[in-house]
Amino acid sequence: MPFDPIYTTEHELFRETCRRFLTEEVVPFQAAWEKAGIVPRELWKKAAEVGLLLPTTAEEYGGAGADFGFCAVFCEEVMAANAAGAALGMALHNDICAPYIEKYGTEEQKQRWLPAMAKGDVISAIAMSEPAAGSDLQGVKTRAVRDGDEYVITGQKTFITNGQHADVIILVCKTDPERGAKGTSLILVETDRPGFARGRNLDKLGMKAQDTSELFFDNVRVPASNLLGEENQGFRYLMEQLPRERLQAAIQGLAAAEAALEWTVAYTREREAFGQKVFDFQNTQFKLADIKTECLVARAFVEKCIALQAEDKLTQEMGAAAKLYCSELQGRATDECLQLHGGYGFMAEYPITKLYADSRVNRIYAGSSEIMRLIVARSL
Ligand SMILES: Cc1cc2nc3c(=O)[nH]c(=O)nc-3n(C[C@H](O)[C@H](O)[C@H](O)COP(=O)(O)OP(=O)(O)OC[C@H]3O[C@@H](n4cnc5c(N)ncnc54)[C@H](O)[C@@H]3O)c2cc1C
Incomplete structure (x- = not known):
């Protein structure tokens, strides 16, 4: 794209690192990991070694103390490498999970978790x-009951990204169900605690190398010191952090x-039908021109949002509008680009096919398009 005003030389150097890592360590192995439904744990260690884990976390907690632009660059490169399933779980770890611990955690929680997360341990x-x-988070039923110096947790979660690999879970649960959303808390749960069990690694339409799981909590006891932030403030913390998560989804989209667009321009310039390049049909050019126009407009808005997020000023409305x-x-x-590939667009060896499948979930997770419209509508 022709303009990149928010990115500095440091961002571009980081982009090179992301690109090299994805090209050398991810892309060649992705097909095998898609069959397995999961990436090997060693991949996380390799990502840590080249500085890809927790780039935006403060240096004192093992991160690089970088701005949100680094998160954006990582997501852009993952999508460009067509490696969403293998690597977006890291974006969630870096820029969704770590910020909750860094922002709301006690010093002890931060020291315990963040450096180990930065190392990929x-x-x-x-x-x-x-x-x-799902959409209605106020309806969460998972319950944490205070018992002396502990919480006893019972409930069930589903669709959890990194669910098979996770060592620590930021659990959204009710500590005071009578108070609805205002009785919601966030509790850190170690996955080696008795009573915790992982369910199936879910079989999905796309993002096949990403582990996505059901999780079960059967009277899991955790120390009360695992509470993240204050009791019953969980919903407020979610509302504060969700715009960032939605912006990350927007950047991916x-x-x-x-x-x-890039792959389809290249493909249609090669492919011939009726004695001419597919690219030379006016229909092809109009379709691709529409996509390019929308991408240019979206980029200007998304980069504005990235700059706002870097200053911690991204609102609910802006985050939701960007994601929507x-x-x-x-x-x-x-969809249009797959169509322009004809039958080859339906064949697994073409990158557009995988991108099409991997893309579908972005209108659903991190808040569906309908929920994004509700949020934007609240500002009308
Ligand atoms: C691959 C994948 C990874 C995920 N990762 C995670 C994760 O790491 N952690 C996590 O907590 N969750 C995760 N999710 C869950 C995801 O956030 C939810 O699927 C999503 O929020 C939608 O919830 P739901 O599936 O229960 O759908 P529902 O809430 O049942 O929605 C069904 C339909 O109804 C619509 N709808 C619901 N309410 C309204 C309304 N008020 N007005 C109009 N329409 C409405 C929805 O938009 C949708 O179209 C993941 C999901 C997937 C598929």
Whole structure:
């Protein structure tokens, strides 16, 4: 894309590191990991060795103390490498899980978890969704009951990214169910505690190398000191952090649309039908021109949001608007681009096919498009 005003030389150097890591350590092995439904744990250690884990966490906690632009660069490169399933779990670990611990954790919690997360020794997950509560997080049923110096946790989570690998889970649960959302807390749960069990590694339409799991909590006892922040403030913390998560989803969506466009221009310039290049049909050019226009407009908005996030000023409305626009654009762009590949677009060996499948979830997770519209509508 022709303008990149927010990125500095440091961002571009980091981009090179991401690209090299993805090209050498991820892409050649991805097909095997997709079959396995999971990446090997060693991949996380390798990512840590080249500085890809926790780049935006403070240096005193093992991170690089970098700005949110580094998160954006990582997500852009993952999408450009068509490696969403293998590597977006790291983006969640870096820029969704770590910030909760860094922002709301005690000094002891930060020292215990963040350096180990930066080294790839500890993999994190965040468990909000339940079988009967996804969009409506107020309906969370998982319960934590205080018993002396401990919480006793009972409940079930589903669709949890990094669920098979996770060593620590940021658990969204009710500590005072009578108070609804205002009775929600976040508790750090170590996955080696008795009573904790992982369910199936879920079989999905796309993002096949990403482990996504059900999690079960059967009277799991954790020390009360595992509470993250204050009791019953969990919903407020979620509301504070979700715009960042949605911006991350927006960045992924835009980068996917840009990648689809680039691959399809290249493909249609080669492919011939009726004695001419497919690219030379006006229909092809109009479709691709529409996608390019939307990508340019989206990039200007997303970069504005990245700058706002770097100053901690991204609002609910802006985060939701960015995710809504970019994930819907991702859906349209990957669909139109697949169409322009003809039958080859349906064949697994073409990158557009995988990108199309991997893209579908972005209109659903981190808050569906319908929920994004509700949030934007609240500001009308
Ligand atoms: C691959 C994958 C990874 C995920 N990773 C995680 C994770 O790491 N942690 C986590 O906690 N969750 C995760 N999720 C869960 C995800 O956030 C939820 O699936 C999502 O929030 C939607 O919830 P639901 O599936 O229960 O759908 P539902 O809430 O049942 O929604 C069904 C449909 O109803 C619509 N709908 C719901 N409410 C309204 C409304 N008020 N108005 C209009 N329409 C509405 C929805 O938009 C949707 O179209 C993941 C999901 C997937 C698929």
